[in-house]
Amino acid sequence: MVEDLTGLGFSMTQKLPGEAQLQLTLSESAEDYVWVAEIRHGEAREVVIVSAVRDLVEKAGARKASLTLQRKLVWEQDERILDFALVPDGNAAGASILVVLQPDKIAFYDHRAEAWHLNREIAIPHARPVQRNVGGRIDPQAGTATLVDGVCAGDFQRPETVTCKSVPSAPGADLAMMQGSIVESDAALASTCSGSPLMLSTGSGDWTVRDFIQAYEDKNQREPIAQPIQFPGPILALWPAEDGKTARLVSRNLQTGAYEASIVSVSCGD
Amino acid sequence: MEIGAIIHSLDPAVAAANPEEAGAKGELDALLYDRRSENGDFVGTAGSGPFRLSAWESGKSAVFAANEDYREGRPFVDSIEIQMGRSAHDRVLDLELNKADFAQIPAELARQAADRGVRVSASRPNELLALVFLTGRGTTENVRVREAIARSINRAAIVNFILQKEGEPAGGLLPQWSSGTAFLFSTEADARGAKEIWAQVSPSPKLVLGYDSADTLEQSVAERIVVDAKEAGISLVSRAISASEKANAHGGSEGPTPHSEAIHADARLVRLRMPSPLPSVSLAAFIDRLGPLAGINGSPLPKSASPEDVYDSERSIINGGSVVPLVWLPQVYGLSARVRDWKQPAAGEGWPLADVWLDSTTDVH
Numbered sequence: 001m002v003e004d005l006t007g008l009g010f011s012m013t014q015k016l017p018g019e020a021q022l023q024l025t026l027s028e029s030a031e032d033y034v035w036v037a038e039i040r041h042g043e044a045r046e047v048v049i050v051s052a053v054r055d056l057v058e059k060a061g062a063r064k065a066s067l068t069l070q071r072k073l074v075w076e077q078d079e080r081i082l083d084f085a086l087v088p089d090g091n092a093a094g095a096s097i098l099v100v101l102q103p104d105k106i107a108f109y110d111h112r113a114e115a116w117h118l119n120r121e122i123a124i125p126h127a128r129p130v131q132r133n134v135g136g137r138i139d140p141q142a143g144t145a146t147l148v149d150g151v152c153a154g155d156f157q158r159p160e161t162v163t164c165k166s167v168p169s170a171p172g173a174d175l176a177m178m179q180g181s182i183v184e185s186d187a188a189l190a191s192t193c194s195g196s197p198l199m200l201s202t203g204s205g206d207w208t209v210r211d212f213i214q215a216y217e218d219k220n221q222r223e224p225i226a227q228p229i230q231f232p233g234p235i236l237a238l239w240p241a242e243d244g245k246t247a248r249l250v251s252r253n254l255q256t257g258a259y260e261a262s263i264v265s266v267s268c269g270d
Numbered sequence: 271m272e273i274g275a276i277i278h279s280l281d282p283a284v285a286a287a288n289p290e291e292a293g294a295k296g297e298l299d300a301l302l303y304d305r306r307s308e309n310g311d312f313v314g315t316a317g318s319g320p321f322r323l324s325a326w327e328s329g330k331s332a333v334f335a336a337n338e339d340y341r342e343g344r345p346f347v348d349s350i351e352i353q354m355g356r357s358a359h360d361r362v363l364d365l366e367l368n369k370a371d372f373a374q375i376p377a378e379l380a381r382q383a384a385d386r387g388v389r390v391s392a393s394r395p396n397e398l399l400a401l402v403f404l405t406g407r408g409t410t411e412n413v414r415v416r417e418a419i420a421r422s423i424n425r426a427a428i429v430n431f432i433l434q435k436e437g438e439p440a441g442g443l444l445p446q447w448s449s450g451t452a453f454l455f456s457t458e459a460d461a462r463g464a465k466e467i468w469a470q471v472s473p474s475p476k477l478v479l480g481y482d483s484a485d486t487l488e489q490s491v492a493e494r495i496v497v498d499a500k501e502a503g504i505s506l507v508s509r510a511i512s513a514s515e516k517a518n519a520h521g522g523s524e525g526p527t528p529h530s531e532a533i534h535a536d537a538r539l540v541r542l543r544m545p546s547p548l549p550s551v552s553l554a555a556f557i558d559r560l561g562p563l564a565g566i567n568g569s570p571l572p573k574s575a576s577p578e579d580v581y582d583s584e585r586s587i588i589n590g591g592s593v594v595p596l597v598w599l600p601q602v603y604g605l606s607a608r609v610r611d612w613k614q615p616a617a618g619e620g621w622p623l624a625d626v627w628l629d630s631t632t633d634v635h
Contacts, residue, residue, distance in 0.1 A: 029450030030547045034577045036451060047454060051577040 067226040075261040082136035084261040090157030108159035125166040187247040300620025320624035346627035365604040381434040395598030396617040405565030409475040416591040422464035422502040440595035464502035480535030483510035544617040550575035564592040
């Protein structure tokens with residue numbers, strides 16, 4: 001501040017007896033930024049207050065505080081889950097199909113009587129033994145499920161059209177794995193609260209420890225803007241869903257050993 | 271799953287005579303009612319809030335059941351069982367022994383409770399303990415009398431020794447976090463100045479400082495003020511104000527406005543809890559409450575909610591000398607280990623018991 005004032009032409013001197021003293025305090029109230037100048041001249045004291053409404057900051061803070069992450073467990077099973085997707089059922093209006101991609105097969109489940117029931121599963125042939133660090137991803141819109149050395153394709157809304165085959169693995173096609181988690185452990189979402197995009201990120205632990213998911217304003221700003229969701233084991237895959245507002249997430253429950261498929265959503269909470 | 275909460279006696283007759291317990295009653299009303307009017311009163315039907323009253327034994331116990339149809343969703347807990355009339359020490363003991371999941375703890379016991387392993391949650395300081403010179407007393411008409419007593423008070427000692435550092439010295443009517451200008455009001459003791467001012471008072475009166483007979487904190491603070499005053503040569507004694515005396519001062523259980531004439535003291539200690547984090551709202555409420563006691567009915571309300579206007583209004587009351595802020599107290603709650611998602615309520619907010627859940631995997635027994 002001394003430098004700034006000097007730059008503006010003020011000169012700083014030692015305090016002289018009888019001269020007025022000015023004490024500036026930068027403070028803040030529940031609503032405002034408050035600048036307080038106390039001017040003392042002998043016994044006399046004058047207080048001058050200038051305030052600025054923290055409106056913009058408050059609004060940003062309110063938005064941050066009102067963000068809530070929610071997890072909905074969709075499916076769990078003992079066999080490994082690489083990815084999953086919920087797609088409309090092309091044979092039954094208003095119904096959904098759960099697609100679960102595993103290292104050696106892709107399964108389609110119908111929702112009946114409050115539960116998912118296996119409709120169809122298709123084996124995925126491999127040119128080589130399945131790797132421990134196998135990864136895979138479903139693209140419901142394109143109608144593909146891709147592994148390093150296999151692919152399934154068809155209309156996922158009509159499982160009977162889907163077929164799987166082995167393919168040669170292209171150089172660099174392996175989904176890189178690091179510390180037991182897929183490198184792409186962020187998912188960009190369009191916020192339902194402000195319109196600004198959000199970044200969901202997992203923790204950095206390996207797959208022997210519990211994990212969490214956290215929301216950030218962007219990838220570079222590491223100031224979380226919502227309470228994290230804790231998971232009872234590592235998060236193995238995190239992808240933005242097709243609606244842009246939710247993310248699909250695969251984790252492993254270290255207590256039960258089961259693999260869990262979940263949908264993570266963001267709500268404004270007000 | 272049930273959550274047990276232990277709080278003060280909430281007998282309505284007692285609550286009317288004791289603003290503190292009336293405050294606790296307000297906390298319970300916040301669980302029962304969905305909406306408040308503009309002046310903060312609960313409106314609508316009891317049971318429209320997150321809970322419904324399913325049992326009530328006056329002065330002893332109550333059970334609140336989750337409202338399945340609550341507009342903002344059913345609470346996580348099924349019911350809240352409330353035991354009334356437990357002393358502060360018993361409430362801490364109940365938490366220690368896992369007989370309760372939630373209890374209010376007096377600020378002065380917070381450190382002790384934490385040392386004994388109780389999980390403690392404290393708010394920002396939002397309750398003011400103040401000394402009020404009662405209106406209509408010839409003894410305190412002289413501004414020098416009021417100033418001498420005000421200067422003699424060692425607030426730091428009250429915070430450090432009586433409150434065990436669970437509070438802050440208060441110089442203004444609003445805390446720093448709310449107004450941003452509290453630092454402009456001095457909280458320093460000035461025994462020498464008090465002695466000099468008191469020497470100018472002739473004849474020097476004998477003064478009585480009243481405190482709530484049921485409030486051990488007020489008693490300790492009053493006794494400390496008497497010691498400080500004596501060191502400055504001021505003749506001041508403390509006196510307990512009984513519940514019946516307070517009830518008379520309130521004009522019976524129906525009248526909310528206290529009449530200071532009915533209290534046999536020259537000054538008394540008063541607790542003021544902020545109804546809102548907003549400084550202008552809280553200051554207006556304090557002026558409304560203190561007006562009939564301290565004769566500051568004519569004090570100007572803040573012209574606007576700006577820090578400048580709030581400070582001007584606050585300063586005019588403090589300079590009048592009828593109200594001497596002493597300390598700021600936080601709201602302290604004890605929680606069992608299995609309580610999850612507890613969020614400390616802000617000033618004026620009710621207990622967020624609809625949002626907490628109990629972790630059944632946590633072994634508390």
